[in-house]
Amino acid sequence: MQLTLNLQRFFTILLLWIGATQFANAQSANLLEAPVTLNLENQTATQVLEEIEAQTICSFFYNPRDLKSDKKYSFDNEKLKIKTVLNQLFPNDEIRIKTKGTQIILVKNKIKSKEDRPKANQKYTLSGYIMDAESNETLIGATIFCAEVELGTTTNEYGFYSITLPEGVYEMTFSYVGYNTKIQKIELKNNIDFSAMLSIGNQLEEVVVKADATKYRHAETQMSSNTISLEKVKSIPALMGERDVLKIIQLMPGVQSGGEGTTGLYVRGGGPDQNLMLLDGVPVYNASHLFGFMSTFNGDAIKSVELIKGGFPARYGGRLSSVIDVRMKEGNMNKLHGDFTVGLISGRFNLEGPIIKEKTSFSFSGRRTWLDMFSTPIQKNINKKALATDPKPLTLYNFYDVNAKINHIFSSKSRLYLSTYLGNDHLGFRNNEGASKEKGDMYWGNKLVTARWNYQFNPKLFSNTTVYMSTYDFDFDNEYITELNAPTETTEIYSSKSKIQDLGAKIDFNYIPHPNHHIRTGLKFGQYKFTPTSSYLEVTEAENPKVSVTNESPKITSNEINAYVEDDMIINHRLKLNVGLHVANFSVEKTNYTSFQPRAALSFLINDNSSLKFSATKMTQYLHLLASPGLGLPTDLWVSSTDQIKPENAWQYGVGYTRSLSDGYELTIEGFYKDMDNLLAYKSGYNFFSNSKDWENKVDVGSGISFGGEILLEKTKGKTTGWIGYTLSKSTRTFPNINFGKSFPYKYDRRHDIGVAVIHKKSDRVDFGLVWVYGTGNTYTLGTTNYNALGIDSNNIDFENPFGSLGSTTQIESRNNQRMPAYHRLDLSVNLHKQKKRGSRTWSFGIYNVYSRQNPFVVNRVARNNKLVLEQQSLIPILPYAAYSFKF
């Protein structure tokens, strides 16, 4: 009840606020209706306008050249509406009148006469790619705008655009954030294939093309989305200098990390398994290294990252809460380039260049930790000093990952991409204790292989065909020898494996018949193979024969077919709509699940710089993650929906207001409500160490609700860029067998969440970065009182002595009834760049947790002086870092 009330109040406030701006807008529409009394003789148009300005609150904006005319006007104490006056001054269509607030803008119409106008029936298509001039790397989400007809479009995920216009001569504007805008005169009298090359611009003196409205977020239909610029990733401080896209995403409103330093993403009250992480369009199943402290995405290999939290277009499906679309670099088509970075815990390099100039290119990146190189000698040293009676085990850890991509241009219509990702973590453990010897190794990692082929059937129809394989493996091998070299020597070998394999093929079409319609449709077939756990145990005793046990849980194979269609349409210059349907069919065991997932997003342009957006989407998720809370442990297990376990569903509704302010500021305010069902949680008594067969019996199925509001103020231009995000939200879960069926706060329910990121580029040689985060503490469960309960000490309730089983226990009123202290942290960084003979070098220095805040990671109950006290455990105090990188 309280929940509904809160929600109501929230929406009421939001609507009131929007209503107020609507009202202001209505006023501006009335501006032209305002009366003026003119008493003038032989005045120029400019002088008339000055008179109107003097009498009213309005002000005119125009280019004096446009109004250069010798024509004189006279008014004899006439009471007229401004509109009437303007119509008298500019009778023909040569000047267009626009209002913006109290401003009246007069723009000269560029189409001069009727003869010059294109014949309406003849339409032609301009299509091609927008690319980086230096590397020929395609640019995703770049803008093409035609000022004459006020129409524009953006490039798709392959850098392709298509715009169909009536025959004529147009000045096309091609632009992309961080690049110099290019204006090209194009005579459209047949279909034209034109690829625009943009060069990296000096962001500090941005050429601003005012008419280019599509560049602003408020003009897009898509809401709840953020594009993470890789430039920013480089300047923002990072834990131990390891730049991480996922950690930047955590600074966005509506997204939070589970715990200190981890890469887990909890988007709008959803779980960490509800994020569709796509690497070049292929799902990645375990996106973390180092137990969740680093993501598998190597910042140097990435071209762009987009986060979608709500209002999902129909082309995405399969996860409930978010889409993280990561695109890898394609490789420079013209010149060999490379860079390498030496950090505190890892080193990485990137090499890219042409194989055949302007035809084929490659990009190759690699990364490896040197944690083991430091830690092993240190541990060995400690072991040497340790007493023989107390030997210490040796722990080894390392990871590596490799990204490689080749792309080849067959023709302007056909292009092929081959990409692969390989990553592996290894945790080893050696223990020699007296006569026993133990050796354990855990390996886990993802492997991805993708082939994609872009083909352009005609200027309006673009297609992409993808074939991929994505796997996640976890292996554990353990050898334990006791009574070493004795006649009773026993060797125990244990190994366990789990695996998920995802094989798929998909075809996507982009059809742009008209600038007002961008139709996307596609079909996907996928096959998942799950091997939850297979284990093998072998025991060899010196005197007895070898025995072995294999234990295999049944492999599950499931098939998925997805089809979608969406149309991103422009109804009129105020109203834009993206409606679509995603249909998924999942067959597993004897069950076939079909889901229809309607998606709708609407954007209403209130005025030139602000818009109102609405969305309603349904998402279905067929895979579930049985995970350890908080950590990205390798034992986290993806499992399929089965006969017993139904797919997860979520409905999300969103409303948003976006406003582009002056000086490159953008303001976004959004509200959302999300309803999820068929969520999984471990039943009491089970935890991630019990991942194995029969998992279906170990989970409880429940539902969740989350809602909240987000504010994002972003500055994208100028010397200082960055954003401030604030989230107010609430997230609850309800499970029949947890908390006696009553709903309880989600573990990562966070009432307030603030993320601030500021980058200041002082000069080409120095830039500074700052991050400050604040979040309400995570919840945890704490008992309220102690008492004696039956059955604690024994189960045999004997009627002769029923109270023999009484034992002390703790009463817990409800799950997650307490909150840890708030989380906050400040990070600072500075990058020093210097041009060298063969390239440029960068020294990066930074401090994580500058004021060394002891943020709670876990809270434990500890007995001290025969009393119970709470003790918080924090992970990372103030931690400086340094890294060196060189780019050529």
Place this chain on the structure above:
Amino acid sequence: MKYPISLFILIFVFLGCKKELPYPDVEKKDLIVVNGLLNPNNDPIIHLSQTCHITELDCEQHSLLNAQVFLKDESGNSLVELLHSENGIYVADDFQVNSNKQYSIEVASTGLETVTAKTTTPNSFNCHLIGKNEEIYQKYICRTFKIEIEDNPNEANYYLINGWVDILNGQHSDDQEFESNGYIFPHTGFLTRDVNAENNTMIAGLDIIPYPLDFIFLKDENFNGQTYELEFGLHDFDLSFDPDWELEAHIYVKSVNKEVYDYFKSITNYKLTRGNPFSEPHQIFSNIENGVGIFGGITQHEIIEPLPQTEFWLPFNGDFIAENEGCTGPCTVQFNVEMGNGINQFWDFGDGNTSTEKNPEHEYQNSGEFIVSLTLELGNSTWQSSRPIVIN
């Protein structure tokens, strides 16, 4: 397995630091604790105590000695006053609890808030043992029992099955709480594959240790009013210690009301999660208004049955018998392995021949050392053991 992960976390922990937090403001007020299970055809007997503050570690000695306790009927009329006998136990000697009747209780004590609770006692029911067997369950051999429960129609019934094993000729242990003829195993676990049972055995993942449960929880949702056959296994690691022991199983089939059922379910889960840092702490069910504890009804059948002396384990150490081993080839070797029902045997004689017969004989043509392997198969699981035999 947990060790390396814990160690890794420890490294981070080492970097970080610990800090004591003030205990959050929790209710400082003490509450009355009621523990009482009414057993039809017996005297009402309950135990009263009071809660102690959450930060106090030892809470054993808080029995309530001077409370006023009234047992009431469904319309709230007082039936009898329960009087304190000893150590917080309250009884009414000359009053008998009826079956299928609603009772409520009111407990008042000075300085504490008065508490109330109500419950309905279960109906009597019939139950008998109809068979027993030995079987492989998971990796272990289980003694299985088949019982028949005559479920009462048109009412929701809840059953709890548990018990223990007595060693009739064993050493008497002084520190046992229970008086018995011999030594008892109170930690006997129960396993069942019954579809209506609400829990199953668990395998603790990487540690592959089967963990039998204290209780079998059974609801009559799917067999209301029918005679229900339940098969379950009894398991105890310790039972294969001494082949000379004479064992006796004591099995209790309890019919309880929903509150008691939920209570013991929560107790089982509580015990499973107790002290596990990776698991959420579990809440214990309480039906005491303004207080905590359990007030419920329970009725039970006890089944006492001797346990036959057979192997409790699979021949896991691979000791199949090869009679005539070491003979001079060509000669016939008789293979033998002792095992329960339902297990498939697959023999590889090491000379290229195989057999799926139980306890087969095989003729070796040549001399040499042959590695004979035996694979046992049950469901999806297999067990393999192998050893070399020599033919001269």
